[in-house]
Amino acid sequence: MTDGVARKTGRWALLSPRTRKNLSVAGVVLTLILAWELYKLIWSSLGWIRPVRPDDVVMPHVWDMVIELFRPVRRGGNLLILDLLVRSLWTLREAVAGFVVGGLIGFGLGVLFVRSRLAERAFMPYVVASQTVPILAIAPMVVVWGGAIGLPQWMAVAVIAAYLTFFPVAINTLRGLRSPDPNSLELMRSYAADPSAVLWKLQVPSALPYIFTALKVSATAAIVGALIGELPAGFQNGLGRALLTFSQQFAVQSKKLYATVIICAAVGIFFVGMVTLAERKFVPHRETLEPEGEMLARASAGG
Amino acid sequence: MRVVDAKGVGKTFGTGSESVEALRDINLTIDPGEFISLIGPSGCGKSTLLRLVGDLTGPTSGELSINGKPASQARSNRDYGIVFQKATLLDWRTVKKNVELPLEIMDIEDSAAADEMLDLVQLGDFKEHYPWQLSGGMQQRVAIARALTFNPSLLLMDEPFGALDEMTREQMQQEVLRIWDETETTVVFVTHSIPEAVFLSTRIVVMSPRPGQISDVIETGLDHPRDVETRESPEYYRKVTEVREALRRQEGHG
Numbered sequence: 001m002t003d004g005v006a007r008k009t010g011r012w013a014l015l016s017p018r019t020r021k022n023l024s025v026a027g028v029v030l031t032l033i034l035a036w037e038l039y040k041l042i043w044s045s046l047g048w049i050r051p052v053r054p055d056d057v058v059m060p061h062v063w064d065m066v067i068e069l070f071r072p073v074r075r076g077g078n079l080l081i082l083d084l085l086v087r088s089l090w091t092l093r094e095a096v097a098g099f100v101v102g103g104l105i106g107f108g109l110g111v112l113f114v115r116s117r118l119a120e121r122a123f124m125p126y127v128v129a130s131q132t133v134p135i136l137a138i139a140p141m142v143v144v145w146g147g148a149i150g151l152p153q154w155m156a157v158a159v160i161a162a163y164l165t166f167f168p169v170a171i172n173t174l175r176g177l178r179s180p181d182p183n184s185l186e187l188m189r190s191y192a193a194d195p196s197a198v199l200w201k202l203q204v205p206s207a208l209p210y211i212f213t214a215l216k217v218s219a220t221a222a223i224v225g226a227l228i229g230e231l232p233a234g235f236q237n238g239l240g241r242a243l244l245t246f247s248q249q250f251a252v253q254s255k256k257l258y259a260t261v262i263i264c265a266a267v268g269i270f271f272v273g274m275v276t277l278a279e280r281k282f283v284p285h286r287e288t289l290e291p292e293g294e295m296l297a298r299a300s301a302g303g
Numbered sequence: 304m305r306v307v308d309a310k311g312v313g314k315t316f317g318t319g320s321e322s323v324e325a326l327r328d329i330n331l332t333i334d335p336g337e338f339i340s341l342i343g344p345s346g347c348g349k350s351t352l353l354r355l356v357g358d359l360t361g362p363t364s365g366e367l368s369i370n371g372k373p374a375s376q377a378r379s380n381r382d383y384g385i386v387f388q389k390a391t392l393l394d395w396r397t398v399k400k401n402v403e404l405p406l407e408i409m410d411i412e413d414s415a416a417a418d419e420m421l422d423l424v425q426l427g428d429f430k431e432h433y434p435w436q437l438s439g440g441m442q443q444r445v446a447i448a449r450a451l452t453f454n455p456s457l458l459l460m461d462e463p464f465g466a467l468d469e470m471t472r473e474q475m476q477q478e479v480l481r482i483w484d485e486t487e488t489t490v491v492f493v494t495h496s497i498p499e500a501v502f503l504s505t506r507i508v509v510m511s512p513r514p515g516q517i518s519d520v521i522e523t524g525l526d527h528p529r530d531v532e533t534r535e536s537p538e539y540y541r542k543v544t545e546v547r548e549a550l551r552r553q554e555g556h557g
Contacts, residue, residue: 044313175326181391183389184391184393186359186385186387187385188408189359189451190378190385190406191381191408191409192358192378192379192381193408194410201404201407201408202393205393205395284395284433285395
């Protein structure tokens with residue numbers, strides 16, 4: 001018995017970190033599915049209805065949600081999953097456009113604030129205040145104004161995504177630009193470096209880990225912004241509309257709503273995944289190479 | 304021409320009742336090629352004096368000229384190489400790229416300079432490594448190479464070996480003397496270690512606290528090159544004792 005456990009942990013340790021991570025994620029997903037189905041099974045066999053009624057409308061089987069994806073949206077229509085994938089592309093376009101614009105604005109504000117205390121004092125309160133206004137209250141206004149100046153609908157939605165994106169990026173950029181060691185700044189001073197050299201050679205590289213943390217938060221926020229923005233825009237093509245339609249038809253087609261939620265989650269995960277890939281590329285990670293570290297220590301002792 | 308010429312230099316931080324007088328009436332001249340140590344108890348203003356020389360902060364009274372010009376002018380002319388207690392290397396740059404940083408900023412095209420400096424500090428085999436792959440002593444050697452890569456006339460070192468263990472420390476002192484000998488730079492070196500000051504310096508500036516003042520200037524007069532033998536010679540011990548007594552006299556006064 002103990003032998004078996006030891007062998008198992010041994011094998012687990014032998015797997016690559018990547019495989020271990022993937023297996024853990026799969027484990028979490030499976031556990032959640034299992035919990036959902038167990039709840040359904042136990043509650044319905046005992047006749048319990050609280051906190052949630054375990055019937056097939058409120059809590060459809062997980063496999064039914066997945067099967068629903070491969071049924072036509074309506075009689076003679078496309079498969080639901082195809083419809084949702086097309087919608088995902090629309091929503092992603094709004095989110096990505098808003099994310100890029102919002103990210104650039106956020107970065108620009110961070111740079112402005114680190115350069116000028118005056119600008120920080122003048123504008124920061126408004127930047128913070130902008131985030132205390134509920135997005136749902138602003139979205140219709142943006143859409144109306146966007147229409148008035150002839151902006152395509154998807155761009156108006158992108159503006160809402162940008163609105164949610166810029167804030168975390170601005171705050172974290174500012175923090176990151178202020179993160180270098182004071183001695184590093186003094187060295188720059190001793191080289192008589194001009195401000196732009198200090199910014200690009202020292203401050204921005206130091207800020208990258210902070211900025212990418214913000215971008216990961218913003219990636220999900222941009223998707224939320226796009227979904228929410230689609231509603232008052234009356235935008236027919238995106239995932240937001242699908243969510244709205246299927247939630248109105250919940251009593252008869254709850255499986256469609258759940259299936260859509262799964263696709264929305266997948267879109268969010270995909271977006272964050274892309275940002276994480278970019279982070280791996282641009283932010284060098286300290287690998288802790290124990291064996292080589294020891295080797296170097298020996299080499300230095302010898303030399 | 305004097306490398307450093309300070310006449311009646313004082314430095315007070317803050318104003319009014321909150322103000323702290325860090326340095327008072329500092330008179331000091333340093334000639335080219337000297338190795339000067341600033342030593343004293345904490346709060347004696349030795350680091351502040353170094354920072355004044357390097358124009359990292361300005362004096363509140365007196366006159367200070369570096370290579371015959373104001374300190375700010377000397378800084379614009381890139382007369383200073385600075386090494387702090389922390390190596391402060393940039394994590395995202397390789398060792399070689401770190402050493403090339405000042406050259407990039409100064410727009411100096413010299414592809415060989417970094418290699419030469421890394422050979423000088425005996426890290427030629429580690430050019431493509433990243434700082435976090437090196438030991439503390441090696442990182443500090445990279446910092447020294449970086450400070451020298453643009454041939455500054457004055458090397459300022461603020462307790463550069465304070466964070467290193469005793470063995471590495473003695474090795475590094477030997478290295479610094481060799482580099483000083485090979486590059487003929489003038490060095491101002493802040494330390495709180497008496498043996499370190501005696502082993503390295505041509506002259507030792509002993510400072511006393513509250514407010515920071517120069518209490519003694521001691522010529523070491525030990526022969527060059529200095530090595531392990533020097534550390535065991537009677538002259539060395541005599542100088543160590545002399546500096547220690549100079550520091551102890553202050554306690555009597557203070």
